[in-house]
Amino acid sequence: MAFALIRGPMLSLDGFAARCGLHPDLVRRFVALGLLRADRDAAGRLWLAPAEVITMARVQRLHEGLALNYAAIGVVLDLLARIDELEAAHEGGEPQWTPTG
Structure with a gap:
């Protein structure tokens, strides 16, 4: 039996930019920097998952609130x-690491 892989709803570049209150060129820059994940269709257009709106809000908070540059924001993200992975592993059983000292 075969199942078709169906992608969830995606936002176009313009739709994503409008939802975030940003210019589409800035969204393209964030994708190029690796701060946002996007897919390209056969025509080369960018499509972003709605969950990336949350990532964009986090990027904006880090940039404005802590005055971090975009390279530093990538490291923080x-x-x-x-941290989220470690917390999830800890909740599911033994921690994946042990503190020293």
Whole structure:
């Protein structure tokens, strides 16, 4: 039996930019920097998952609230994702790491 892979609802670049109150060129820049994940269709247009709106809000808070540059924001986002993974692993059983000292 075969199942078709169906992607969830996606936002066009313009729709995503409008939802976030940003210019589409800035969204393209964030995708190029790896701060947002996007897919391209056969015509090369960008499509973003609605969940990326949350990521964009986090990027904006880090940039405005802590005055971090975009390279630093990428590092912070990676660290936050790793913390989420560790917390999820800890809730599911033994921790994946042990503190030293």
